Amino acid sequence: MIKTPGCWNCLGSVITLLMLLCCFTQAVGDETIEPAAEYSKGAKQCMTCHKEGKERQAHEIFMTPMGISNAPDSPFAEGAHDCETCHGPSKTHRKKQKDGSRLSPAVTFDAKTPAETQNEVCMACHNDEHTMHWPGSMHEQEEVACASCHKVHAPRDPVLDKLTQQEVCFSCHARIRSETFRNSSHPLRFGEMSCSDCHNPHNGNNDFLLISSTVNDTCYTCHAEKRGPFLWEHAPVTEDCTLCHNPHGSNHAALLKQRPPLLCQQCHSPGGHPTTAFTSEVAENSFQQRFLLARSCVNCHSQVHGSNHPSGVTITR
Numbered sequence: 309m310i311k312t313p314g315c316w317n318c319l320g321s322v323i324t325l326l327m328l329l330c331c332f333t334q335a336v337g338d339e340t341i342e343p344a345a346e347y348s349k350g351a352k353q354c355m356t357c358h359k360e361g362k363e364r365q366a367h368e369i370f371m372t373p374m375g376i377s378n379a380p381d382s383p384f385a386e387g388a389h390d391c392e393t394c395h396g397p398s399k400t401h402r403k404k405q406k407d408g409s410r411l412s413p414a415v416t417f418d419a420k421t422p423a424e425t426q427n428e429v430c431m432a433c434h435n436d437e438h439t440m441h442w443p444g445s446m447h448e449q450e451e452v453a454c455a456s457c458h459k460v461h462a463p464r465d466p467v468l469d470k471l472t473q474q475e476v477c478f479s480c481h482a483r484i485r486s487e488t489f490r491n492s493s494h495p496l497r498f499g500e501m502s503c504s505d506c507h508n509p510h511n512g513n514n515d516f517l518l519i520s521s522t523v524n525d526t527c528y529t530c531h532a533e534k535r536g537p538f539l540w541e542h543a544p545v546t547e548d549c550t551l552c553h554n555p556h557g558s559n560h561a562a563l564l565k566q567r568p569p570l571l572c573q574q575c576h577s578p579g580g581h582p583t584t585a586f587t588s589e590v591a592e593n594s595f596q597q598r599f600l601l602a603r604s605c606v607n608c609h610s611q612v613h614g615s616n617h618p619s620g621v622t623i624t625r
Contacts, residue, residue: 346399351390353402366391371463381433394429394460417455430454438510445512457509470502477503484556492564493557505529506555523548527555538614540621544575545613568604576605 358366369375369391370384377384383393392398396414404410415421415429431442434454442448457476458465466472474496478485488496495501503509506526507517520526527549528535536546544551552571553563560567566574606612611623619625 347389347392347397351384354391366461368463369461372460372465374460396429417453417460423451423453423456426453426455438508441511441513443512445510446517447509448512467504470496471499473502473504477509487554487557490557491559492561494555494563523550534613536614538616540611540615540617540623542612542614542623568606572605 355367358364360367373379374383376382377386379385382388384390389397392413394415394417398413400411401413402410412420415425417426427442427448431439457467467476474485474488487493496503504519506519508514508519509517511517511519514521516523518526520529524535524546534545534549549555552565554565555563558564564571609623611617611620611625615621615623615625617625
C-alpha cells in the first residue's frame, strides 16, 4: 500500500502530539492538578447574608471610597470581582455544608489568614508614597495586619479620627498611653493632635516610624523656632531633642526627662556653679545656691535652645 503525502503529515501530527503529552506528563509528575478557584456572581449574592441587620453585616463598604463602583481602582469597578477582589475566589463559601456550616472565603481578615497574606491583598492597591516603605517596617516585621488597625467596612475608618486613632495605637502601646497622662504631655487625649502627626505607621525607612528622617526634623514640623541654625548652639539640642525631653509625657515641666538643675548637671558641673546635684527642696539661702531656685539654670541661660546674640556665647541672651 502506497501512503500519500497527506497520510505522512497526519502521522507526523500524531507523533508531535504524543511527544507534547509525554513532556507535559514529565513536567507535572505525580502532582495533582487542582481546578481553578471559581468566583461567585458578584456583591448581590454576598449581600443576601451580609446586608444590614444580619449578624455579619458588611453593607457599609458601599459608604466608603472603596465601594464606589465607577472609580477605576475600586474593588467594585467594572471588570473587578466585587467583594472577592479582596476576599479571593469564594464560590464555595456560598454553599452550606451538610452540618449547616460554611467554608470560609479564600481570604479572611482575621486570625484564620496569615497577616502576610492579608497585607498582600491590601498592598496590591495601596502601594503609594505613604505605604511604599511598609516592607521592612517594625509593624511588618511584627506581622501586624492592615485589618488590625483599619476597618475597611466602616463608613469612616476610626484611625482617621484623632481621638479614636490613639485608642487603636494604645491597644498595643500601653506604656505610651500611661505617659500621656503625666503632668506634662502633648495634647493627644484632648484630640488636638494624633499619633500620626509624628509617626507614620507604614514607614520602615525612618527610626521609630517617624514622619521625618530624624527625631529633630519631626519635632521641627511644629517647633520651627527651635530649628536654627544659631550663632551659639547648644550641642544636645542639635543632636537629639529626646536627650532632654520625653515626647510622650513627663512629670516635669516642658516634657523634661529630669527637673533642672539635675538635668543640666548631667553634663555641666563647672566650679563657679553648684557642683552637687542639689534640688530646690534642699537649697540653702546662699549666694551660689540661688541658681537652684525657680527656673534654676534657665534663670540665666534662658536661650537654652540656641542664641543669635553677639554676646550669647553662654546662651544667656
